[in-house]
Amino acid sequence: DAKTTQPPSMDCAEGRAANLPCNHSTISGNEYVYWYRQIHSQGPQYIIHGLKNNETNEMASLIITEDRKSSTLILPHATLRDTAVYYCIVRATGTASKLTFGTGTRLQVTL
Amino acid sequence: DAGVTQSPTHLIKTRGQQVTLRCSPKSGHDTVSWYQQALGQGPQFIFQYYEEEERQRGNFPDRFSGHQFPNYSSELNVNALLLGDSALYLCASSPYRDRNNQPQHFGDGTRLSIL
Numbered sequence: 197d198a199k200t201t202q203p204p205s206m207d208c209a210e211g212r213a214a215n216l217p218c219n220h221s222t223i224s225g226n227e228y229v230y231w232y233r234q235i236h237s238q239g240p241q242y243i244i245h246g247l248k249n250n251e252t253n254e255m256a257s258l259i260i261t262e263d264r265k266s267s268t269l270i271l272p273h274a275t276l277r278d279t280a281v282y283y284c285i286v287r288a289t290g291t292a293s294k295l296t297f298g299t300g301t302r303l304q305v306t307l
Numbered sequence: 308d309a310g311v312t313q314s315p316t317h318l319i320k321t322r323g324q325q326v327t328l329r330c331s332p333k334s335g336h337d338t339v340s341w342y343q344q345a346l347g348q349g350p351q352f353i354f355q356y357y358e359e360e361e362r363q364r365g366n367f368p369d370r371f372s373g374h375q376f377p378n379y380s381s382e383l384n385v386n387a388l389l390l391g392d393s394a395l396y397l398c399a400s401s402p403y404r405d406r407n408n409q410p411q412h413f414g415d416g417t418r419l420s421i422l
Contacts, residue, residue: 228408239311239397239413240350283349289408294340294363295399297349 200284205302208278214271216301218284221265226289229260231269233280234300240283243269247289274305309334311414313398319420320388328383328417332400338362339381340411341373342397350397356381357403385419393421 201219208214220229228247232240244251244258246267251258257270271278283300287293312331320326332339338357342350352365356375375381379400385392395418399411 230410232410232413237415239399239415242410242412245408245410287408294352294355294365295342295350295411296352297342299349 199296200286200298202282202284202298202301204299205304207304207306208271208274210275210305210307211273214274214278214303214305216269216271216282216284216303217266218268219266220284220286223264223286224288227286228289229258229264229267230285230287230295231256231258232283232285232295232297233278234283235277235280240297243282274303276305276307279303279305311398311400311412313396313414313417315417316415317418317420319422321422322388322390324388325384325386326388326419328385328396328398328419330381330383330398330400330414332379332381332398333412336400336402336412337379338401338403339375339379340399340401341381341383342399343367344395344397344416346394353383388421390421392419394419 230245231243234240244256246258260267281300281302285295314329340355341353344350353367355363359375370386372384395416397416399413401411
C-alpha cells in the first residue's frame with residue numbers, strides 16, 4: 197500500500213471549515229483514499245473514501261487532485277466534537293485488505 | 308444494528324501471562340482484522356481472519372495468534388506477555404468480497420496493561 201504524509205497537527209476555529217491535507221504521491225491506479233478519525237479513547241471512525249472523483253457525505257467532503265497524488269478532507273463547519281486525530285490511508289481495491297495507518301493529523305478545534 | 312463489539316474493555320496482566328481478547332463483528336460482516344495501537348502511534352495491523360483461516364499477517368511474532376468461529380466472531384491470543392505488549396487492541400470488521408470497497412468498521416478496543 198502507498199505511503200501517506202500528513203501534517204502532525206492543525207488548529208481550526210469552531211464554525212470554520214477544517215481542511216486537512218494528505219500527500220500520497222506513490223498511489224497506484226487501483227488504490228482508494230480512505231479517511232478515518234479517532235477521538236480519544238475510542239476506535240477509529242470511518243469518515244469517507246474515494247478513488248478519483250470528489251466525494252461528499254453527511255460528515256465531510258473529499259477532494260482528490262486530478263493526478264491523485266494528494267487529497268484534502270474538508271469538514272465544512274468544525275465543532276469542538278471534531279477534535280480528533282485524522283488518518284489518511286490508501287488501500288488497494290478488491291478483498292478486504294489491511295489498513296496501513298500513519299501517525300495522522302491531530303486537529304484541535306477551538307472556541 | 309450493533310456495530311463491532313469487543314471485550315473486555317480493560318485488562319491488566321503481568322509479564323509472562325497469557326491473554327485472550329474477543330471481538331464480535333458488525334452484522335453482515337464476515338472478515339475480522341486485529342490491530343495493535345501503542346500510545347501516541349497509529350494502529351498497526353496484526354492479522355486478518357476470513358472463513359476461520361488467517362488470510363493476512365503483519366509483522367508480529369508467533370506469540371500473537373487468533374481464531375475465528377463459525378459465527379464470524381474472533382479471538383486474539385497473546386502468550387508470554389511482555390511489557391511492550393501494553394497497548395490498545397482494536398478489532399475491525401468488513402465484508403470480504405467488498406466489491407464496493409466498503410470500509411472496515413472498528414470497535415472501541417481493549418486496553419491491555421502489562422505490569
